Amino acid sequence: MSLRNTARAWPTLLRVGFAEAVAYRAEMFIWVLATTMPLVMLALWSTVAREAPIGRYGETEFTAYFLATFVVRQLTGSWVFYDMNFAVRNGTLAMRLLRPVHPLWTYAAEALAAMPLRLVVSLPVAIIALVVVGSRGITHDPVLWGMWGASVIGAWLITLLVNLLIGCASFYIESSLKLMDAWLVFFFVLSGYIIPIDLFPAGLRAIVAWLPFRFQIGFPVEVMTGAHDRAGALALLGGQWLWVLAGFVATALAWRGGLRRFAAYGG
Amino acid sequence: MTWTSSPLRYLRLLRTQVRASLLLGLQYRVDFILDGLTGLFWTASAILPLVVVFRSRPTIAGWSFGEALMVTGWFTFLEGVLEGAVNPSLSEVVEHIRKGTFDFVLLKPADAQFLISTARLQPWRATNVLTAGALFAWGFHLLGRVPTPRSLAAAAVATAAAIAVLYSLKTLAVSAAFFVVRVDNLAHLFDAVFDAARWPAPIFRGVVRIVFTFVIPLALMTTYPAQALLGTLPARTLAFAVAGAASSLMVSRMVWTAAIARYTSAGG
Numbered sequence: 088m089s090l091r092n093t094a095r096a097w098p099t100l101l102r103v104g105f106a107e108a109v110a111y112r113a114e115m116f117i118w119v120l121a122t123t124m125p126l127v128m129l130a131l132w133s134t135v136a137r138e139a140p141i142g143r144y145g146e147t148e149f150t151a152y153f154l155a156t157f158v159v160r161q162l163t164g165s166w167v168f169y170d171m172n173f174a175v176r177n178g179t180l181a182m183r184l185l186r187p188v189h190p191l192w193t194y195a196a197e198a199l200a201a202m203p204l205r206l207v208v209s210l211p212v213a214i215i216a217l218v219v220v221g222s223r224g225i226t227h228d229p230v231l232w233g234m235w236g237a238s239v240i241g242a243w244l245i246t247l248l249v250n251l252l253i254g255c256a257s258f259y260i261e262s263s264l265k266l267m268d269a270w271l272v273f274f275f276v277l278s279g280y281i282i283p284i285d286l287f288p289a290g291l292r293a294i295v296a297w298l299p300f301r302f303q304i305g306f307p308v309e310v311m312t313g314a315h316d317r318a319g320a321l322a323l324l325g326g327q328w329l330w331v332l333a334g335f336v337a338t339a340l341a342w343r344g345g346l347r348r349f350a351a352y353g354g
Numbered sequence: 355m356t357w358t359s360s361p362l363r364y365l366r367l368l369r370t371q372v373r374a375s376l377l378l379g380l381q382y383r384v385d386f387i388l389d390g391l392t393g394l395f396w397t398a399s400a401i402l403p404l405v406v407v408f409r410s411r412p413t414i415a416g417w418s419f420g421e422a423l424m425v426t427g428w429f430t431f432l433e434g435v436l437e438g439a440v441n442p443s444l445s446e447v448v449e450h451i452r453k454g455t456f457d458f459v460l461l462k463p464a465d466a467q468f469l470i471s472t473a474r475l476q477p478w479r480a481t482n483v484l485t486a487g488a489l490f491a492w493g494f495h496l497l498g499r500v501p502t503p504r505s506l507a508a509a510a511v512a513t514a515a516a517i518a519v520l521y522s523l524k525t526l527a528v529s530a531a532f533f534v535v536r537v538d539n540l541a542h543l544f545d546a547v548f549d550a551a552r553w554p555a556p557i558f559r560g561v562v563r564i565v566f567t568f569v570i571p572l573a574l575m576t577t578y579p580a581q582a583l584l585g586t587l588p589a590r591t592l593a594f595a596v597a598g599a600a601s602s603l604m605v606s607r608m609v610w611t612a613a614i615a616r617y618t619s620a621g622g
Binding site: 117118120121122123124127128130131134135138139141262265268269272273275276281282286287288 | 382384385388389391392395396398399402403405406407409410411414415542543545546547549550553557558559562
């Protein structure tokens with residue numbers, strides 16, 4: 088399982104993953120439809136904002152915010168946990184362990200390989216957003232766009248690592264599915280997915296600032312819609328990548344400990 | 355052997371099935387805490403936007419905070435029904451089809467839809483009913499009144515219609531599993547749309563509103579029972595809801611029958 092082996096296998100893994108994503112494109116399309124929550128939220132908030140703006144959000148700002156949320160979710164979403172949980176439960180993880188590449192790397196490759204199709208889906212929405220909102224709702228600063236790119240990668244990594252970490256929890260506990268459910272609840276509420284974080288009551292906002300959730304959705308969206316200046320965005324980017332690092336360490340440890348407990352049944 | 359020809363037998367069968375899943379549920383007592391907590395957080399996630407909105411103004415689209423809480427209460431209640439009684443049973447169908455074990459269901463001397471729909475219950479999801487009750491109490495406390503017996507009766511009828519529609523839609527989604535095998539996503543899609551039912555329907559406008567009234571009748575599911583409880587639901591609307599529920603049950607039954615006719619076992 089050397090790094091060289093991984094580096095050599097990686098392009099092939101990506102190609103296979105991409106072929107798989109294309110093969111299941113209908114599934115992917117339904118998944119995209121299932122993530123239209125931001126658009127539903129947009130319907131609610133724009134009704135509210137039509138009467139009077141809330142905080143700094145008028146109708147235009149809400150539209151920009153939630154279309155950006157849709158794009159960011161498409162680019163960072165991950166469901167590796169379900170594959171991994173299934174593989175641990177029915178023992179097919181054993182087959183992945185036999186390959187000369189670390190299973191976590193193959194999972195990461197599969198997740199990454201779905202990206203081109205996701206881009207195809209989210210690009211039209213991004214363009215519609217630009218046409219509807221005009222260029223007012225979105226940042227013009229190229230440096231901020233660069234940071235946006237970094238923040239999306241960070242958000243993708245956090246989401247992937249959380250998936251893998253809770254996947255590793257399947258080694259230890261039986262109800263890791265419930266654990267994922269619990270994580271998802273927090274994610275939906277506290278990430279800025281359904282309410283922009285700056286609309287939270289002050290006490291809650293202070294707590295949320297320290298949690299990883301807002302770095303999964305809210306932070307890239309805020310950068311995209313120009314809510315932060317360069318210095319503010321850079322500080323938050325640092326915080327985000329600290330969470331990435333923490334997730335990486337935690338996943339590596341959980342995997343190492345969990346694998347010892349793994350017993351493949353059947354044959 | 356349909357349930358109309360031997361209703362008693364089906365009642366007995368229902369009792370056995372419910373008992374089996376209750377016993378199964380009692381084995382996983384930790385789930386009680388986890389499900390209960392997750393349910394509470396989901397409810398909190400439904401209320402938080404309301405709190406944020408109503409902090410800045412007394413009404414939206416004609417609904418006050420107390421009234422909107424009624425809708426959230428019914429949403430919580432129906433979510434409990436959906437995840438405690440409808441989803442677990444119907445998601446088993448998908449598994450059966452994939453593995454080809456649906457044969458065993460069809461071979462049993464009872465109606466397949468009945469067997470499948472009553473196969474799995476998650477008793478711990480009943481915590482949602484308690485949460486919903488608390489939300490109603492909170493809402494009525496804010497409104498400073500209590501529901502009349504008449505509005506309670508209307509709410510009961512509207513809820514029955516809501517559950518019928520919910521069940522029919524879910525049955526339609528599962529029937530799709532006979533045509534396209536990988537249907538787990540379709541169930542997710544339904545749940546995602548259902549999420550929008552947590553707010554009063556008048557909040558939505560334009561195309562979205564038409565879709566949510568006629569295509570996926572979210573208004574019927576949560577807004578009508580809430581209005582019934584508040585005593586503001588016109589009798590005609592209630593009659594329309596009951597008629598809609600009855601016809602959706604019929605359609606879903608027809609589609610289900612057509613779908614299982616297409617079933618060709620797997621393997622052999």
